[in-house]
Amino acid sequence: MEFLHDYSLAELKEKFSASGLPAFRAKQTYEWLTRYADFDEMSNLPAALRETLKNSFCARPLEIIKTLISRDGTRKYLYELADGNVIEGALMKQEYGNTVCVSTQVGCRMGCGFCASGIGGLVRNLTAGEILAQVLAVNKDLGGGADRKITNIVLMGSGEPLDNYDEVTKFLRLVSSPDGINISERNISLSTCGLVDKIYKFADEGFKANLSVSLHATTDEYRRTVMPIARKYSIAEIVKAVKYYFNKSGRRIIFEYTMLKDVNMSDDDCKRLRKLTAGYPSHVNLIMLNYVKEKDVKGCTVEEGEAFCKKLNEAGVSATIRKSKGADVGGACGQLRRKYAEGEL
Numbered sequence: 222m223e224f225l226h227d228y229s230l231a232e233l234k235e236k237f238s239a240s241g242l243p244a245f246r247a248k249q250t251y252e253w254l255t256r257y258a259d260f261d262e263m264s265n266l267p268a269a270l271r272e273t274l275k276n277s278f279c280a281r282p283l284e285i286i287k288t289l290i291s292r293d294g295t296r297k298y299l300y301e302l303a304d305g306n307v308i309e310g311a312l313m314k315q316e317y318g319n320t321v322c323v324s325t326q327v328g329c330r331m332g333c334g335f336c337a338s339g340i341g342g343l344v345r346n347l348t349a350g351e352i353l354a355q356v357l358a359v360n361k362d363l364g365g366g367a368d369r370k371i372t373n374i375v376l377m378g379s380g381e382p383l384d385n386y387d388e389v390t391k392f393l394r395l396v397s398s399p400d401g402i403n404i405s406e407r408n409i410s411l412s413t414c415g416l417v418d419k420i421y422k423f424a425d426e427g428f429k430a431n432l433s434v435s436l437h438a439t440t441d442e443y444r445r446t447v448m449p450i451a452r453k454y455s456i457a458e459i460v461k462a463v464k465y466y467f468n469k470s471g472r473r474i475i476f477e478y479t480m481l482k483d484v485n486m487s488d489d490d491c492k493r494l495r496k497l498t499a500g501y502p503s504h505v506n507l508i509m510l511n512y513v514k515e516k517d518v519k520g521c522t523v524e525e526g527e528a529f530c531k532k533l534n535e536a537g538v539s540a541t542i543r544k545s546k547g548a549d550v551g552g553a554c555g556q557l558r559r560k561y562a563e564g565e566l
């Protein structure tokens with residue numbers, strides 16, 4: 222069954238007019254979809270129209286089946302998709318607003334060393350409407366109806382966004398449209414393991430979202446041991462691509478760097494980070510490893526992390542430690558879905 226959330230308002234109007242329905246009905250329906258209402262709630266639509274729609278379309282591509290609330294206020298969500306697959310997401314409350322973290326794929330095929338999302342491989346891509354539905358369902362969960370409770374979005378849940386390029390970019394268009402929830406691209410961050418060809422495409426197509434690149438290493442040799450994608454693209458190629466993205470979009474580049482003791486926190490790493498972030502606006506988000514039981518990887522202590530951050534700052538690198546949120550409720554990508562699959566939730 223088709224998801225109405227996969228359509229823009231213009232596309233919905235076309236669909237409606239092809240069935241002889243007036244454009245204003247499409248607009249009314251679209252407003253309800255943005256509120257994440259089901260057909261039965263669409264009170265200003267004639268009952269007959271609601272029935273017709275119900276027979277051919279799905280108005281809610283996913284349902285929240287579990288909500289875990291962390292001590293720090295972070296909410297982790299499990300969603301069930303219409304085909305029975307389960308994905309996860311999070312809501313982080315910040316001083317400046319509410320950030321929702323969305324998944325872009327069921328599973329992931331990138332296979333990064335410490336990430337739980339890739340353990341079972343890729344199941345399938347999400348559609349644009351399924352990604353949008355995560356934002357709208359959380360907005361509704363926070364009490365947002367016509368008004369908007371979500372201020373920021375990060376594409377940092379399960380999946381590699383640029384490996385699902387067409388649906389993810391369609392999602393960006395839908396979510397930033399004034400016809401819908403209207404969250405501007407400048408308040409959206411897309412995180413990638415570094416699919417260089419897609420970074421160029423993203424730049425050339427005029428997108429202006431914040432780009433985060435999961436670097437985690439300063440040498441190709443080490444990066445290849447934790448991130449299989451590093452066999453395809455070198456760090457130098459990534460740096461060239463993100464500079465291109467900066468030049469096209471004007472957006473500062475963010476690097477994500479998970480700190481692993483005795484592995485990627487040496488003085489040489491510091492020097493190399495300095496070199497590869499120099500000459501263009503960039504920032505390093507240092508991440509404390511979230512422990513994943515299936516993976517034999519050790520992070521570092523808070524003190525060691527702070528010392529590394531200080532060293533970077535002294536060397537002239539803009540870097541901060543990303544506050545870990547929701548660790549007590551399985552904050553790291555893919556952890557919740559795995560627990561659920563194993564019957565632990």
Ligand code: SAH
Nearest residue numbers: 336377380381412413414435477510511553
């Ligand atoms: N596929 C995208 C989106 C995932 S974003 C990407 O690779 O960027 C999530 C970020 O959290 C990535 O930087 C990822 O490498 C990191 N991450 C994954 N598992 C983690 C863990 N157990 N602890 C800390 N960071 C982790």
